[in-house]
Amino acid sequence: MMLCILGRQPELGRAELAALYGSTKMIGREAALISCDSFDIQATGGTQKAGRLVLEIPHTNWPAVSRAISEYYLPKWQAGDHKITLGISVYGKTHVRPRDVNNLSLSLKQKLKKAGGSLRALPSKELTLNTAVSHHNKLGLNPHKIELLIVQNDGKTFVAESTGAQNITALAKRDQGRPKRDAFVGMxxxxxxxxxxxxxxxxxxxxxxxxxxxxxxxxxxxxxxxxxxxxxxxxxxxxxxxxxxxxxxxxxxxxxxxxxxxxxxxxxxxxxxxxxxxxxxxxxxxxxxxxxxxxxxxxxxxxxxxxxxxxxxxxxxxxxxxxxxxxxxxxxxxxxxxxxxxxxxxxxxxxxxxxxxxxxxxxxxxxxxxxxxxxxxxxxxxxxxxxxxxx
Ligand SMILES: C[S@@+](CC[C@H](N)C(=O)[O-])C[C@H]1O[C@@H](n2cnc3c(N)ncnc32)[C@H](O)[C@@H]1O
The missing domain is CATH 3.40.50.150 (Vaccinia Virus protein VP39)
Known part of the structure; x- marks a missing residue:
């Protein structure tokens, strides 16, 4: 199951996913769940980030959500010997504040350090990392560069592990690199x-x-x-x-x-x-x-x-x-x-x-x-x- 974070006009992103994958289940306004094994984000225009669903938690209580995430990830990260880069983005109707998210990153970093591992947490002043930050840090494109996409809606929390963000550099190059442009026709x-x-x-x-x-x-x-x-x-x-x-x-x-x-x-x-x-x-x-x-x-x-x-x-x-x-x-x-x-x-x-x-x-x-x-x-x-x- 893949979780997709849709762009600025999510109805369009949803219509695109429906055309490609059949049924989609919306979680709130900006996220959609689709049933597929592999998802090529660069082949879609309306999905900003996508990730494999790893946890579905039947409540939105942040301390308990943080515990569930620690229990799921720490044993995996302790078993490896690579430094982890971690970004966390929280979407949906949520009471979580950016400092709660930074605290979770910090606590994961400390626990991993105690166990002999190492983690670099990407700080964020907002609840979500913008697509440019996710893309430039290659989050989701390497097993040690992780972004957790967390969506809270209707009393539930969905946690997905990103498999990559939209390649905004390539999109901008296709848009601005073309030899012929014409502002009047409105490209x-x-x-x-x-x-x-x-x-x-x-x-x-x-x-x-x-x-x-x-x-x-x-x-x-x-x-x-x-x-x-x-x-x-x-x-x-x-x-x-x-x-x-x-x-x-x-x-x-x-x-x-x-x-x-x-x-x-x-x-x-x-x-x-x-x-x-x-x-x-x-x-x-x-x-x-x-x-x-x-x-x-x-x-x-x-x-x-x-x-x-x-x-x-x-x-x-x-x-x-x-x-x-x-x-x-x-x-x-x-x-x-x-x-x-x-x-x-x-x-x-x-x-x-x-x-x-x-x-x-x-x-x-x-x-x-x-x-x-x-x-x-x-x-x-x-x-x-x-x-x-x-x-
Ligand atoms: C909104 S622009 C399309 C811009 C295009 N999508 C792009 O990205 O550059 C509309 C285009 O329709 C063309 N156009 C206007 N009336 C037309 C007609 N009756 N038949 C064919 N093309 C027409 C214009 O020359 C213009 O290039």
């Missing part, structure tokens, strides 16, 4: 692109049999992540400049990273009326559509109606156009715009999100899956659906 963060790919494709038995189309490819972030998953890719975009950018970025990726799969086609095309070559071979359509103009402040109701209507028309026409070309069974994960009123927090969605069935699609996610930063007006509304096998 998708690679981890959201990865989550969307996983939501669409799931656990691919043979990645080389997948063909992922991004018909709004922009600078190519989704295609880049798809190549890293060893999928074949196909890109198109209204703008010739974006096609050049995607081409340059994918070339850069293939010289700097190990990728499987290949770029089968890349061309200019208006998604509302384009014809895609061999469209019946496309297995998944993953894209961030046109999001309308960017806003730094909440727009007037009239402006919002205008942009919403414009985006709704373009994206509905795209969905009708592509639906007629791809094979039944093709999966879709698309990000469309939704607008947040920064004062009232009201979310305005596109009318089409309620009409996917009328366009012949079968929707997977019933609840909205939104991705945004707190100061953002334009959120990404993630829709997961399929062209059904039979109509």
């Amino acid at each position: 998708l963060p690679p981890k959201l692109a990865l989550m969307m790919l996983n939501m669409a494709v799931g656990e691919a038995a043979s990645p080389q049999n997948e063909l992922v189309l991004d018909p709004f490819c922009g600078t190519g972030v989704i295609l880049q992540e798809a190549l890293l998953r060893d999928y074949n890719v196909y890109g198109s975009d209204l703008s010739d400049k974006m096609i050049d950018f995607t081409g340059a970025n994918l070339e850069w990726l293939q010289t700097t990273h190990k990728t499987g799969g290949k770029l089968t086609a890349l061309h200019q095309g208006d998604a509302t009326n384009a014809t895609w070559q061999n469209a019946k071979n496309i297995t998944a359509v993953v894209c961030e559509t046109y999001l309308g103009q960017p806003f730094s402040a909440t727009p007037s109701p009239a402006k919002l109606r205008e942009v919403q209507g414009n985006c709704n028309a373009i994206i509905s026409n795209f969905l009708k156009n592509i639906g007629a070309q791809v094979a039944p069974g093709t999966s879709f994960t698309i990000a469309v715009p939704a607008w947040r009123n920064l004062t009232t927090k009201y979310i305005t969605r596109l009318p089409l999100v309620h009409h996917l069935a009328d366009m012949g699609y079968e929707q997977t996610n019933q609840k909205p899956l939104l991705y945004y930063r707190d100061d953002q007006v334009v959120a990404r509304d993630i829709l997961i659906f399929k062209k059904p096998l039979t109509k």
